[in-house]
Amino acid sequence: MKTKKIIGLLSITFLMLGLLAACGSDQTSGSKSGEKSIVVGAAMPVFDDKWLSYLYDGIKEYDSEHDNVKVKMVDAKNDAGKQFSQVETFIVQQVDVILINPVETDAVGPMVDAANEADIPVVIVNRMPDEEVMKKIYAYVGSESIEAGTIQMEKVVELLGGKGNVAILNGTLGQESVVNRTKGNKDVLKKNPDMKLVREQTGDYQRSLGMTVMENWIQAGDEIDAIVANNDEMAIGAIMALEEANKRGDIIVAGIDGTIDALEYVKQGKLNISAFQDAYGQGKGAIEAAIKAVNGEKLDNNFINIPFELVTQDNVDEYIKKWEK
Structure with missing residues (x-):
């Protein structure tokens, strides 16, 4: 009996050692040179978003091309607490590093603090945190939201000849992009006294909600000369509502992001303006910054800017080519 117990204990010991060895080998699995894999925790706000899907592609493609990088990407379903x-x-x-696209920029501070306490570097992408959080992260990769709102509204003013009624469709409230894109819009309006803001409401960055809000505005009977949306999806929703009600007419509709769907609308003359934001480039830039953080590389500036570019029917073809792979 004693012999059997000893054999049993030895068997368990060897099994545990085998499992530990397997875990150790898993850390280097996928790495041709045998070095330890770099594990990136990617906390994303929501998977069900057209524009963000291109950003995720930039991260995933880098992951697939580098054997020593493993990305764990999770969906917060637009819930800051869950994130x-x-x-x-x-x-x-x-x-090894945490990559965050915040559900709410106001809520990202505690996440960064927790990572800092664990000595894990943080890279934030697409939605810029406040100055205090910027001091605590390795890098922010994204675009200047206020620039997007500015160039968008400047073109609307030009198209309307400096006079008209404007309605603004806000994205998900609490996000930096919403605050600053809208600020860019309103700063331009302040410089043009014959431009009047008559309506402003959130469409939560969703096409369906943009359509619903536009339907309500149509029913209210307000005279609106331009719909200026914080993103393309809401702009497309507004166009759909206007067309369904036979109210499209000469109303100017402007979006932001330059998604492939939006670019097709621009090409067809349905969407007058978009501001191209390179989603794929932001995703790729973010994962590249994350790897630099793990490798201890120093940055001259922790804001890695990817500029917005104005898109109209005149230049839309060059932006459509950017999405062709």
Whole structure:
């Protein structure tokens, strides 16, 4: 009996050692040179978003092309509390770097603090945090939201000859992009006294909600000369509502992001303006910055800017080519 017990204990010991060895080999799996894989925890706001899907592609493609990089990407389903829990899980898992596209920029501070306490570097992409958080992260990769709102509204003013009624469709409230894109819009309006803001409401960055808000504005009977949306999806929703009500007429509709759907609308003359934001480039830039953080590389500036570019029917073809792979 004693012999059997000893054999049993030895068997369990060897099994445990085998599991540990397997775990160790898993850390280097996929790495041709045998070095330890860099594990990136990517906390994303929502998977069900057309524009963000291109940003995710930039991250995923880099991941697939580098054997020593493993990306764990999670969906917060637009819930800031859930995103915080996901970041905490990454910390417990001891990932090498955390990449965050915040659900709400106001809520990202505690996530960064928790990662800092665990000595895990943080890269934020697309939605810029405040100055205090910027001091605590390795890098922010994205575009100047205020620039997008500025060039968008300047073109609207030009198209209307400096006079008209404007309605603004806001994205998801609480996000930096909404605050600053809208600020860019309103700063331009202040410089043009014959331009009047008559309506402003959130469409939560969604096409369906943009359509619903536009339907309500049509029913209210307001005279609107331009719809200026914080993103293309809401702009397309507004166009759909206008067309369905036979109210499209000469109303100017402007979006932001330059998604492939929006560019087709621009090409057809349905969407007058978009401001191209390179989603794929932001995703790729963010994962590249994350790897630099793990490798201890120093940056001259932790704001990696990818500029917005105005898109009209005159130049839309060059932006459509950017999405062709």
